[in-house]
Structures are given as structure tokens and as C-alpha cells.
Amino acid sequence: MHARATLVRMTTDKPSPAAEKPPRATPLEFGIAEQVALYQREFPTVDPQVETIVQTLNRVSRRMGVAYDRQLTVLGITSAEWEVLKALVVSGSPYRLGPGDLAKRLGLTPAAMTHRIDRMVTEDLVTRERDESNRVRVIIELTENGRDKWLESMRMAAVFEEELLQDISSEERAALSGLLARMLRRIEESQPDALGRTADLAP
Amino acid sequence: MHARATLVRMTTDKPSPAAEKPPRATPLEFGIAEQVALYQREFPTVDPQVETIVQTLNRVSRRMGVAYDRQLTVLGITSAEWEVLKALVVSGSPYRLGPGDLAKRLGLTPAAMTHRIDRMVTEDLVTRERDESNRVRVIIELTENGRDKWLESMRMAAVFEEELLQDISSEERAALSGLLARMLRRIEESQPDALGRTADLAP
């Protein structure tokens, strides 16, 4: 067959007089099944089952990322800022770290870290002060506001994630968890140093 | 407990005289279990099972992305270029599309598309020519080289993905596929327009 594979969203082929919102940089996307079928057509040796799993997993992950970004937009912070908040929160009370330490945890250069902190100080998410006991060092400390933003992001994420897994039973969740863990173990064994640049956006 | 949660990679706390490669922008990362434990400590109402699933899924996806990027680097192309190759291949023979059409499919503005194509023309991945039957239009066509690069990327990805699912049986794969599909359906129902900007990097 030669499936012309209809796109998920409108096909602007027929003369639709209704001038809808002009293309605002939103990608057109196939359904998983169509996508896999197209791959099969152009690369016949592909394993459809494997391909479907990989495609679905990546798409779920990407959609989650979009959803998180929206939630953060509501809170008025960017995902870059969220990463810093998370690193500080996870470091535990009193929620203080040096710029260099933060840079290592986030996989950034110190220069990038400086700029990111600059912004966050003006937004009252963190404070920056010299360590008086060793004035070479600088201490970045989470503000009350910053901690509140992080907590609120977690609340929103929890609601969203529960919704996401709504029709998956507890037993199925356990099975899913185990299967994903096995995949992660495999990937970590075969690619020990494949740490992504974007450290744990979720949740 | 107050698990000080050891980092996956060296903790540069103790005076290690051996000056190893200076930190080159590689993030430090916790194991999934530690990460979830830290979240629980700071946000006690989190559901550990849900959190584990979400974290693992996202981490698998991210690691896959890193692996793909490496493979593309071997081929000498970027993931941005790969997206264009994929769109052209998937469009089917004769592998031609206009810049505007490509821009829509990838979720870019026409301006960004023009620049990306510029680069790809000089790298002999695509050709650009005027449509003689309608000289307003431009036709971007995949070159033999471009198609070969895409096919080779698929071969590498297939090997990697098979390895990834190595110790998951066929029955388990079917179950996994179904569970992921259910998650995707949920997310698409609750967030109908949450199409990610990075259209299907994988594979």
C-alpha cells in the first residue's frame, strides 16, 4: 500500500477560506501507528514492535515536558530556573550551595551558572552572598519564595502525573516500573556516561 | 532516615590529589531511588510509585536522546539536520518538499528553515532549486548522500534499540507497549495541543 498517511492535524490542502491562526511554529505530527508504518515503508527491516515502544515512550516523555513547561510558565519561572531550585531543595536544609557546586550538578560551565543566578536573584528566587568565613566562596541560598515555587510545582506535577496514570492499576504500575527500570539498567550498562545535559526536568 | 544519598559519580569532597580532567559540563546525577527519596523528604505527599515511574521513563528517554546524538555525531550530522532528513524520507519518493512545508512539519518559522537548509545544502544533504512550473516555489530534495545518512542512522538506532530491550520478552514488550499507549492516550486527551517542539528525535 501507499498510505498517504493523513496528518493528525488539518491538512491545508483544500482551499479553506476560513483564515485560521497563521502557522505559529507548531509541528505537524503523525500518530504512532502511522509513523511506524512510514518507517517500515522506507526501512523495511525495522522491528515494528520495538519501534512502537520507542516512539511511544519518547512521545510520552516529550508531552510530559511540554506539560511541565506550561505549569512552570503559570508559576512565572523557566525550566532552567526550576533546575536550580530543585538542586537547592534536594541539597536539603539550609538550602545553600556554591555556584561552582551548582554548575557541576547541572552540567553547566561556571559562567553560565553566574548568568542564571543573576536572573534568579532579581526574581527573588535565591540570594547571593559572600561566605564570610572564606571570602573566595559565594553562597547561593534558596529564598522562601523560591522554595514555595518549587513546592507548588511539585503539587501541580503530582496532580498531572496521577491523572496520567489514572487508568493503570497498581499491579500494572508495578509491572511498568519494573520494565522501565530494566530498560534503564540496560542503557546504563551499555552507555555508562550518557548523562543527559538536561538533568531531570521532571517533575 | 536522613540518607546523605551518595552521588552516582565521584564526590570531590575528600582531598583527592590526583588532578583528574577538570569538570567539563557533565551533570552529577542521583539514582532513581535516591532521587525519589530526596523528593519524599522535601515533599512528603509525593507518591513514590508514580514518581519512580515518571522519573525512570524520563531518564530512559533522555539517555536514548544522548545515545542518538552520539550516533549522529559519528555520521557527521546534527539532530536538527536529522529532523529534516526524516521529514523528507517520510514524505516518500521523490523525497521533495518546499521550505514552507518543511517548516510546518518541524514547527519552525520559515526563517529558521531557510538557515537550516543553507547549511544542509553546503553539506550535500539536500539540494535547493526553483520549481520551474511555479517559480515562486522552491523545492528541497534529498540527495543520495542525505538518504544514505538517514538509512545509516536507522541501522544504528535499530541495533541500539534491540540491545535496549534485550532482556524483555516478547510478551512483556507487548504489555509495555500497551501501557505506554494508554499513558499517551491519557496525556493527549488532557492536553490535546501539547505537541513538543522537538518532533520525534527518535530514532
Place this chain on the structure above:
DNA sequence: TCGTCAAACTTTAGCTCTGAAATCTTCTGG
């Protein structure tokens, strides 16, 4: 005490990628 060195952060310069808006070219319809 002083000079030199190293550590930690910041600043500067430059790069890539992108979007918005203006511009150019070509086709279409009256």
C-alpha cells in the same frame, strides 16, 4: 613581611539558533 600561586567566581567576547518583521520575487485575477 612579602611575593607568588591557586581557587572560585565574574566578565567579556563570540558563537549558534531562533523569531519577528521587512523585502524581494513571482504568480493570479480583474
Place this chain on the structure above:
DNA sequence: CCAGAAGATTTCAGAGCTAAAGTTTGACGA
């Protein structure tokens, strides 16, 4: 033949990042 629309490109500007240079501070030996 001309006005206007469609499609692509050019120009300009902004966000982020890296590398490298610069600054401040502390450590240590002569």
C-alpha cells in the same frame, strides 16, 4: 497591465551557552 497575494529570503535582534581572560581572596614558603 497592474494590484495584491503567496512563498521564500534577508535583516535585525535576543536568548543562552562556552572559552578565555580578569578579579578577588586565601595559602604558603622564603
